[in-house]
Amino acid sequence: MSKKSSDIEDLYMNTTLSSNMEDYIETIEVLSTKNKIVRVKDIAGMLNIKMPSVTAALNKLKDMNLIDYEKYGYIELTEEGKYLAQKIYHRHTCLTEFFQTVMKIDSVEAEHVACRMEHEISAEACGKIHRFLEFFRGEESRGMEWTRRLNKCLVK
Amino acid sequence: MSKKSSDIEDLYMNTTLSSNMEDYIETIEVLSTKNKIVRVKDIAGMLNIKMPSVTAALNKLKDMNLIDYEKYGYIELTEEGKYLAQKIYHRHTCLTEFFQTVMKIDSVEAEHVACRMEHEISAEACGKIHRFLEFFRGEESRGMEWTRRLNKCLVK
DNA sequence: TGACAAAATTAGATGAGACTAATTAGTTTA
DNA sequence: TAAACTAATTAGTCTCATCTAATTTTGTCA
Structure with a gap:
Protein backbone atom coordinates (compact mmCIF):
# COMPACT_ATOMS: atom_id res chain seq x y z
CA MET A 1 0.00 0.00 0.00
CA SER A 2 2.93 2.33 -0.47
CA LYS A 3 1.82 5.46 -2.22
CA LYS A 4 4.18 7.76 -3.95
CA SER A 5 2.97 11.01 -2.52
CA SER A 6 3.36 14.28 -4.29
CA ASP A 7 3.90 17.44 -2.31
CA ILE A 8 0.26 18.26 -2.52
CA GLU A 9 -0.76 14.91 -1.17
CA ASP A 10 1.80 15.06 1.59
CA LEU A 11 0.24 18.33 2.61
CA TYR A 12 -3.05 16.58 3.19
CA MET A 13 -1.61 13.37 4.62
CA ASN A 14 -3.67 11.74 7.30
CA THR A 15 -2.39 11.70 10.84
CA THR A 16 -3.01 9.00 13.39
CA LEU A 17 -4.88 11.38 15.67
CA SER A 18 -8.56 10.91 16.35
CA SER A 19 -10.90 13.46 14.82
CA ASN A 20 -11.32 14.87 18.25
CA MET A 21 -7.69 15.44 18.92
CA GLU A 22 -7.35 16.95 15.48
CA ASP A 23 -10.12 19.37 16.33
CA TYR A 24 -8.35 20.44 19.49
CA ILE A 25 -5.05 20.96 17.70
CA GLU A 26 -6.71 22.91 14.95
CA THR A 27 -8.63 25.06 17.40
CA ILE A 28 -5.51 25.86 19.38
CA GLU A 29 -3.78 26.88 16.18
CA VAL A 30 -6.63 29.13 15.12
CA LEU A 31 -6.95 30.73 18.55
CA SER A 32 -3.24 31.29 18.91
CA THR A 33 -3.00 33.24 15.69
CA LYS A 34 -6.08 35.20 16.64
CA ASN A 35 -5.59 35.83 20.34
CA LYS A 36 -1.95 35.36 21.25
CA ILE A 37 -3.02 33.78 24.54
CA VAL A 38 -4.98 30.56 24.27
CA ARG A 39 -7.51 29.96 27.03
CA VAL A 40 -9.25 26.77 28.07
CA LYS A 41 -12.44 28.75 28.11
CA ASP A 42 -12.04 29.83 24.50
CA ILE A 43 -11.23 26.36 23.26
CA ALA A 44 -14.34 25.12 25.03
CA GLY A 45 -16.38 27.91 23.52
CA MET A 46 -15.15 27.28 20.02
CA LEU A 47 -15.75 23.53 20.20
CA ASN A 48 -19.00 23.88 22.07
CA ILE A 49 -18.00 21.72 24.97
CA LYS A 50 -17.28 22.32 28.67
CA MET A 51 -13.96 23.26 30.21
CA PRO A 52 -13.26 19.98 32.00
CA SER A 53 -13.37 18.18 28.68
CA VAL A 54 -10.77 20.57 27.37
CA THR A 55 -8.49 20.01 30.36
CA ALA A 56 -8.66 16.28 29.81
CA ALA A 57 -7.82 16.67 26.15
CA LEU A 58 -4.94 19.01 26.86
CA ASN A 59 -3.34 16.43 29.11
CA LYS A 60 -3.53 13.88 26.35
CA LEU A 61 -2.09 16.26 23.80
CA LYS A 62 0.71 17.05 26.20
CA ASP A 63 1.49 13.36 26.59
CA MET A 64 1.66 13.14 22.82
CA ASN A 65 4.11 16.03 22.77
CA LEU A 66 1.81 18.09 20.60
CA ILE A 67 1.46 20.96 23.05
CA ASP A 68 3.45 22.59 25.84
CA TYR A 69 1.17 23.00 28.77
CA GLU A 70 1.38 23.31 32.55
CA LYS A 71 -1.50 23.36 34.99
CA TYR A 72 -3.08 26.80 35.01
CA GLY A 73 -0.39 27.86 32.56
CA TYR A 74 0.08 28.70 28.93
CA ILE A 75 -1.07 26.49 26.09
CA GLU A 76 1.20 26.38 23.08
CA LEU A 77 1.66 24.02 20.16
CA THR A 78 5.00 22.29 19.89
CA GLU A 79 6.74 22.21 16.54
CA GLU A 80 5.18 18.86 15.82
CA GLY A 81 1.80 20.08 16.95
CA LYS A 82 2.05 23.14 14.80
CA TYR A 83 3.00 21.00 11.82
CA LEU A 84 -0.02 18.77 12.28
CA ALA A 85 -2.32 21.69 12.92
CA GLN A 86 -1.30 23.28 9.68
CA LYS A 87 -1.88 20.10 7.76
CA ILE A 88 -5.35 19.82 9.15
CA MET B 1 -33.70 11.86 -14.72
CA SER B 2 -34.86 15.41 -14.25
CA LYS B 3 -35.71 15.85 -10.62
CA LYS B 4 -36.69 18.95 -8.81
CA SER B 5 -33.97 20.03 -6.45
CA SER B 6 -36.17 19.51 -3.42
CA ASP B 7 -36.56 15.86 -4.33
CA ILE B 8 -32.85 15.46 -4.75
CA GLU B 9 -32.07 17.04 -1.45
CA ASP B 10 -34.72 15.04 0.31
CA LEU B 11 -33.05 11.94 -1.04
CA TYR B 12 -29.83 12.87 0.74
CA MET B 13 -31.45 14.25 3.87
CA ASN B 14 -29.55 13.63 7.07
CA THR B 15 -30.98 11.25 9.62
CA THR B 16 -30.58 11.48 13.37
CA LEU B 17 -28.77 8.16 13.52
CA SER B 18 -25.14 7.96 14.54
CA SER B 19 -22.65 7.09 11.82
CA ASN B 20 -22.37 3.72 13.40
CA MET B 21 -26.02 2.90 13.29
CA GLU B 22 -26.13 4.16 9.73
CA ASP B 23 -23.37 1.76 8.85
CA TYR B 24 -25.27 -1.15 10.33
CA ILE B 25 -28.45 -0.24 8.51
CA GLU B 26 -26.64 0.18 5.24
CA THR B 27 -24.79 -3.09 5.67
CA ILE B 28 -27.99 -4.97 6.40
CA GLU B 29 -29.53 -3.50 3.28
CA VAL B 30 -26.58 -4.47 1.11
CA LEU B 31 -26.40 -7.99 2.53
CA SER B 32 -30.11 -8.57 2.22
CA THR B 33 -30.14 -7.77 -1.48
CA LYS B 34 -27.09 -9.91 -1.97
CA ASN B 35 -27.73 -12.90 0.25
CA LYS B 36 -31.42 -13.09 1.05
CA ILE B 37 -30.54 -14.21 4.57
CA VAL B 38 -28.66 -11.73 6.70
CA ARG B 39 -26.28 -13.23 9.24
CA VAL B 40 -24.67 -11.66 12.28
CA LYS B 41 -21.44 -13.19 11.12
CA ASP B 42 -21.64 -11.50 7.74
CA ILE B 43 -22.46 -8.11 9.17
CA ALA B 44 -19.47 -8.46 11.48
CA GLY B 45 -17.28 -9.50 8.58
CA MET B 46 -18.37 -6.62 6.40
CA LEU B 47 -17.85 -4.03 9.10
CA ASN B 48 -14.68 -5.64 10.40
CA ILE B 49 -15.88 -6.03 13.94
CA LYS B 50 -16.76 -9.00 16.17
CA MET B 51 -20.13 -10.66 16.48
CA PRO B 52 -21.00 -9.49 19.98
CA SER B 53 -20.75 -5.90 18.81
CA VAL B 54 -23.26 -6.70 16.11
CA THR B 55 -25.69 -8.30 18.54
CA ALA B 56 -25.57 -5.20 20.70
CA ALA B 57 -26.20 -2.96 17.73
CA LEU B 58 -29.07 -5.10 16.49
CA ASN B 59 -30.81 -4.72 19.80
CA LYS B 60 -30.54 -0.97 19.56
CA LEU B 61 -31.81 -0.94 16.00
CA LYS B 62 -34.70 -3.11 17.07
CA ASP B 63 -35.55 -0.65 19.84
CA MET B 64 -35.56 2.10 17.25
CA ASN B 65 -37.94 0.05 15.10
CA LEU B 66 -35.51 -0.01 12.23
CA ILE B 67 -35.22 -3.79 12.06
CA ASP B 68 -37.32 -6.82 12.86
CA TYR B 69 -35.19 -9.20 14.85
CA GLU B 70 -35.57 -12.01 17.34
CA LYS B 71 -32.83 -13.80 19.22
CA TYR B 72 -31.19 -16.34 16.95
CA GLY B 73 -33.70 -15.37 14.30
CA TYR B 74 -33.98 -13.47 11.08
CA ILE B 75 -32.73 -9.94 10.60
CA GLU B 76 -34.86 -7.73 8.38
CA LEU B 77 -35.21 -4.02 7.87
CA THR B 78 -38.58 -2.51 8.70
CA GLU B 79 -40.15 -0.14 6.22
CA GLU B 80 -38.63 2.77 8.06
CA GLY B 81 -35.28 1.05 8.22
CA LYS B 82 -35.35 0.30 4.54
CA TYR B 83 -36.21 3.89 3.78
CA LEU B 84 -33.26 5.15 5.79
CA ALA B 85 -30.91 2.54 4.38
CA GLN B 86 -31.77 3.60 0.90
CA LYS B 87 -31.14 7.23 1.66
CA ILE B 88 -27.75 6.41 3.06
C1' DT C 1 -3.69 43.62 50.61
C1' DG C 2 -7.48 40.98 51.15
C1' DA C 3 -11.90 39.65 49.28
C1' DC C 4 -14.23 38.00 45.35
C1' DA C 5 -15.05 36.76 40.72
C1' DA C 6 -13.42 34.30 36.87
C1' DA C 7 -10.82 30.53 35.10
C1' DA C 8 -9.12 26.04 35.52
C1' DT C 9 -8.80 21.60 37.60
C1' DT C 10 -10.20 17.31 40.01
C1' DA C 11 -13.42 13.72 41.08
C1' DG C 12 -16.77 10.91 39.70
C1' DA C 13 -20.56 9.49 36.38
C1' DT C 14 -22.48 8.51 31.83
C1' DG C 15 -23.01 6.68 27.18
C1' DA C 16 -21.28 4.82 22.84
C1' DG C 17 -19.11 1.28 20.81
C1' DA C 18 -15.83 -2.08 20.72
C1' DC C 19 -13.49 -6.35 22.82
C1' DT C 20 -12.66 -11.30 25.10
C1' DA C 21 -14.23 -15.37 27.36
C1' DA C 22 -17.81 -18.24 28.41
C1' DT C 23 -22.28 -20.04 27.38
C1' DT C 24 -26.30 -21.36 24.71
C1' DA C 25 -28.77 -22.51 20.52
C1' DG C 26 -29.01 -24.53 15.99
C1' DT C 27 -27.27 -27.62 12.40
C1' DT C 28 -24.61 -31.39 10.47
C1' DT C 29 -23.03 -35.76 10.25
C1' DA C 30 -21.50 -40.25 11.48
C1' DT D 1 -29.88 -39.45 17.72
C1' DA D 2 -25.82 -38.11 20.00
C1' DA D 3 -21.44 -35.80 19.14
C1' DA D 4 -19.28 -32.11 17.18
C1' DC D 5 -19.20 -28.01 14.89
C1' DT D 6 -20.80 -23.35 13.82
C1' DA D 7 -23.41 -19.29 14.93
C1' DA D 8 -25.16 -16.25 18.21
C1' DT D 9 -25.71 -14.38 22.72
C1' DT D 10 -24.52 -12.96 27.48
C1' DA D 11 -21.49 -11.15 30.89
C1' DG D 12 -18.13 -8.29 31.99
C1' DT D 13 -14.30 -5.04 30.68
C1' DC D 14 -12.10 -1.23 28.13
C1' DT D 15 -11.38 3.27 25.89
C1' DC D 16 -12.86 7.62 24.41
C1' DA D 17 -15.09 11.70 24.98
C1' DT D 18 -18.24 14.00 27.23
C1' DC D 19 -20.80 15.89 31.48
C1' DT D 20 -21.92 18.03 36.49
C1' DA D 21 -20.51 19.38 40.99
C1' DA D 22 -17.08 20.66 43.91
C1' DT D 23 -12.58 22.58 44.63
C1' DT D 24 -8.41 25.17 43.74
C1' DT D 25 -5.81 28.77 41.59
C1' DT D 26 -5.24 33.20 39.53
C1' DG D 27 -6.07 37.88 38.82
C1' DT D 28 -8.37 42.23 39.81
C1' DC D 29 -9.77 46.17 42.33
C1' DA D 30 -11.63 48.76 46.19
Missing part, protein backbone atom coordinates in the same frame (compact mmCIF):
# COMPACT_ATOMS: atom_id res chain seq x y z
CA TYR A 89 -6.04 23.45 8.56
CA HIS A 90 -4.90 23.14 4.97
CA ARG A 91 -7.32 20.30 4.43
CA HIS A 92 -10.00 22.43 6.00
CA THR A 93 -9.27 25.42 3.81
CA CYS A 94 -9.04 23.35 0.67
CA LEU A 95 -12.37 21.70 1.30
CA THR A 96 -14.12 24.88 2.29
CA GLU A 97 -12.95 26.67 -0.83
CA PHE A 98 -13.86 23.78 -3.04
CA PHE A 99 -17.40 23.69 -1.76
CA GLN A 100 -17.77 27.41 -2.02
CA THR A 101 -16.01 28.10 -5.28
CA VAL A 102 -16.86 25.03 -7.32
CA MET A 103 -19.95 23.62 -5.70
CA LYS A 104 -21.49 27.01 -4.98
CA ILE A 105 -22.44 26.04 -1.49
CA ASP A 106 -22.84 29.04 0.79
CA SER A 107 -19.94 29.79 3.08
CA VAL A 108 -21.62 28.78 6.32
CA GLU A 109 -22.62 25.40 4.99
CA ALA A 110 -19.30 24.94 3.18
CA GLU A 111 -17.50 25.54 6.44
CA HIS A 112 -19.80 23.12 8.16
CA VAL A 113 -19.27 20.34 5.65
CA ALA A 114 -15.52 20.90 5.57
CA CYS A 115 -15.37 20.69 9.36
CA ARG A 116 -16.88 17.28 9.30
CA MET A 117 -14.98 16.03 6.28
CA GLU A 118 -11.51 17.26 7.09
CA HIS A 119 -10.80 14.38 9.43
CA GLU A 120 -12.11 11.73 7.12
CA ILE A 121 -10.86 12.55 3.69
CA SER A 122 -7.72 10.86 2.40
CA ALA A 123 -4.57 12.58 1.26
CA GLU A 124 -5.18 11.46 -2.28
CA ALA A 125 -8.72 12.71 -2.43
CA CYS A 126 -7.77 16.03 -0.91
CA GLY A 127 -4.91 16.40 -3.35
CA LYS A 128 -7.27 15.85 -6.25
CA ILE A 129 -9.74 18.31 -4.86
CA HIS A 130 -6.92 20.78 -4.59
CA ARG A 131 -5.98 20.31 -8.22
CA PHE A 132 -9.59 20.49 -9.27
CA LEU A 133 -9.98 23.77 -7.45
CA GLU A 134 -6.90 25.22 -9.13
CA PHE A 135 -8.12 24.04 -12.51
CA PHE A 136 -11.56 25.49 -11.97
CA ARG A 137 -10.23 28.86 -10.87
CA GLY A 138 -8.10 29.05 -13.96
CA GLU A 139 -11.01 28.23 -16.20
CA GLU A 140 -13.31 30.66 -14.49
CA SER A 141 -10.81 33.49 -14.60
CA ARG A 142 -10.37 32.86 -18.29
CA GLY A 143 -14.12 33.19 -18.61
CA MET A 144 -14.66 29.69 -19.95
CA GLU A 145 -18.24 29.25 -20.94
CA TRP A 146 -18.80 25.92 -19.25
CA THR A 147 -18.16 27.42 -15.84
CA ARG A 148 -21.13 29.69 -16.37
CA ARG A 149 -23.31 26.81 -17.43
CA LEU A 150 -22.22 24.79 -14.42
CA ASN A 151 -22.97 27.67 -12.15
CA LYS A 152 -26.48 27.99 -13.53
CA CYS A 153 -26.99 24.30 -13.02
CA LEU A 154 -25.81 24.34 -9.42
CA VAL A 155 -27.46 27.50 -8.23
CA LYS A 156 -30.79 26.25 -9.61
CA TYR B 89 -26.96 4.14 0.19
CA HIS B 90 -27.94 6.81 -2.29
CA ARG B 91 -25.54 9.22 -0.62
CA HIS B 92 -22.91 6.53 -0.76
CA THR B 93 -23.44 5.86 -4.44
CA CYS B 94 -23.56 9.52 -5.35
CA LEU B 95 -20.29 10.23 -3.56
CA THR B 96 -18.54 7.18 -4.92
CA GLU B 97 -19.50 8.01 -8.47
CA PHE B 98 -18.53 11.61 -8.06
CA PHE B 99 -15.06 10.73 -6.85
CA GLN B 100 -14.59 8.18 -9.57
CA THR B 101 -16.14 9.95 -12.50
CA VAL B 102 -15.25 13.54 -11.84
CA MET B 103 -12.27 13.39 -9.52
CA LYS B 104 -10.73 10.39 -11.21
CA ILE B 105 -9.99 8.68 -7.96
CA ASP B 106 -9.68 4.93 -8.31
CA SER B 107 -12.70 2.89 -7.34
CA VAL B 108 -11.24 1.37 -4.19
CA GLU B 109 -10.22 4.72 -2.81
CA ALA B 110 -13.41 6.39 -4.00
CA GLU B 111 -15.40 3.78 -2.14
CA HIS B 112 -13.24 4.31 0.90
CA VAL B 113 -13.68 8.07 0.93
CA ALA B 114 -17.41 7.82 0.28
CA CYS B 115 -17.77 5.40 3.18
CA ARG B 116 -16.34 7.91 5.55
CA MET B 117 -18.09 10.92 4.08
CA GLU B 118 -21.55 9.55 3.64
CA HIS B 119 -22.45 10.08 7.26
CA GLU B 120 -21.09 13.57 7.48
CA ILE B 121 -22.16 15.34 4.35
CA SER B 122 -25.26 17.49 4.39
CA ALA B 123 -28.29 17.09 2.20
CA GLU B 124 -27.52 20.30 0.42
CA ALA B 125 -23.93 19.40 -0.33
CA CYS B 126 -24.89 15.97 -1.56
CA GLY B 127 -27.59 17.44 -3.75
CA LYS B 128 -25.09 19.75 -5.36
CA ILE B 129 -22.65 16.95 -5.89
CA HIS B 130 -25.43 15.01 -7.53
CA ARG B 131 -26.14 17.86 -9.90
CA PHE B 132 -22.48 18.35 -10.59
CA LEU B 133 -22.13 14.71 -11.48
CA GLU B 134 -25.06 14.89 -13.88
CA PHE B 135 -23.68 18.02 -15.45
CA PHE B 136 -20.26 16.51 -15.85
CA ARG B 137 -21.57 13.35 -17.43
CA GLY B 138 -23.49 15.37 -19.93
CA GLU B 139 -20.47 17.44 -20.82
CA GLU B 140 -18.21 14.45 -21.12
CA SER B 141 -20.62 12.51 -23.28
CA ARG B 142 -20.86 15.52 -25.56
CA GLY B 143 -17.09 15.43 -25.78
CA MET B 144 -16.56 18.87 -24.32
CA GLU B 145 -12.93 19.79 -24.51
CA TRP B 146 -12.54 21.03 -20.95
CA THR B 147 -13.37 17.61 -19.55
CA ARG B 148 -10.32 16.25 -21.33
CA ARG B 149 -8.13 19.01 -19.99
CA LEU B 150 -9.45 18.45 -16.50
CA ASN B 151 -8.77 14.78 -16.77
CA LYS B 152 -5.18 15.41 -17.77
CA CYS B 153 -4.78 17.75 -14.85
CA LEU B 154 -6.18 15.23 -12.34
CA VAL B 155 -4.61 12.03 -13.53
CA LYS B 156 -1.08 13.27 -14.25
